[in-house]
Amino acid sequence: MSQILKFAIIQMNIKVGDVAHNTNTLQTKLMEAVSGEVKPDVVIFPEMWNTGYALTEIDQLADENGQQTIELLSRFAKQHQINIVAGSVAQKKEGGVYNTIFAFDREGQLINDYSKLHLFRLMDEEKYLQAGDKLGLLEIDGVQAGMLICYDIRFPELARSLALQGARVLFVPAQWPKPRLQHWRTLLTARAIENQMYVVACNRMGVSGESEFFGHSMVIDPWGEIIVEAGEEETILYGEIDLALVEKVRSTIPIFEDRRPSFYETVIK
Numbered sequence: 566m567s568q569i570l571k572f573a574i575i576q577m578n579i580k581v582g583d584v585a586h587n588t589n590t591l592q593t594k595l596m597e598a599v600s601g602e603v604k605p606d607v608v609i610f611p612e613m614w615n616t617g618y619a620l621t622e623i624d625q626l627a628d629e630n631g632q633q634t635i636e637l638l639s640r641f642a643k644q645h646q647i648n649i650v651a652g653s654v655a656q657k658k659e660g661g662v663y664n665t666i667f668a669f670d671r672e673g674q675l676i677n678d679y680s681k682l683h684l685f686r687l688m689d690e691e692k693y694l695q696a697g698d699k700l701g702l703l704e705i706d707g708v709q710a711g712m713l714i715c716y717d718i719r720f721p722e723l724a725r726s727l728a729l730q731g732a733r734v735l736f737v738p739a740q741w742p743k744p745r746l747q748h749w750r751t752l753l754t755a756r757a758i759e760n761q762m763y764v765v766a767c768n769r770m771g772v773s774g775e776s777e778f779f780g781h782s783m784v785i786d787p788w789g790e791i792i793v794e795a796g797e798e799e800t801i802l803y804g805e806i807d808l809a810l811v812e813k814v815r816s817t818i819p820i821f822e823d824r825r826p827s828f829y830e831t832v833i834k
């Protein structure tokens with residue numbers, strides 16, 4: 566049976582270390598995303614949209630228990646009756662600073678949070694951030710979905726775990742820089758094909774210090790086709806998916822029935 570979900574993917578620039586500026590930008594983009602002709606069901610934005618990779622000052626800049634983010638976005642979700650997968654923010658809590666996604670439903674309820682499980686050493690994350698310790702499953706308008714953050718997509722086991730627990734859509738906020746566009750597109754497509762699920766990925770754009778972020782946010786279907794893809798510009802990318810395709814692909818090539826987990830689990834540890 567057909568079930569359509571419409572997305573607005575906010576591919577924005579982020580000013581490193583300037584939480585007020587980034588919050589302002591996000592609020593403007595959110596208003597734009599819900600003011601068009603097509604009202605999205607879900608809005609998603611990039612990784613660490615509040616602070617960028619201001620890692621040396623992250624302890625001072627991080628949102629204490631995610632309070633400001635939760636207040637702002639819960640209010641917006643409720644006011645506009647929209648689901649939000651709130652990119653990720655630097656969140657300060659007991660034990661340190663985490664790279665955390667908060668997700669809200671149409672009533673503005675916080676439905677789940679997910680902190681990045683794999684910290685990316687090439688960008689020094691492991692020196693300043695703590696890794697999460699749970700999977701990110703959520704339900705949006707009755708659709709089971711999962712959340713990963715950026716570098717997490719290099720770990721196929723994680724997306725597979727979410728798929729095995731029922732996820733049919735995978736949300737991926739990111740700050741993925743040049744020159745690894747081919748990795749980005751290939752890994753996202755692989756996660757979609759191997760798990761026969763939709764992938765909705767939001768990358769930032771713009772330049773921060775030595776790093777240039779290429780955007781190319783995209784939505785990929787369970788057959789591995791890219792439905793919509795942005796360029797490098799600041800934009801809101803709109804996409805629409807039909808969940809019926811997940812069941813169609815899964816019944817055409819029934820990989821979940823054909824799996825032989827007894828072999829993988831003893832070999833891969």
Ligand SMILES: NC(=O)CCC(=O)C(=O)O
Binds near residue numbers: 714716717740742748
């Ligand atoms: N912010 C990140 O996790 C970046 C991951 C990345 O660039 C990669 O190549 O992996």
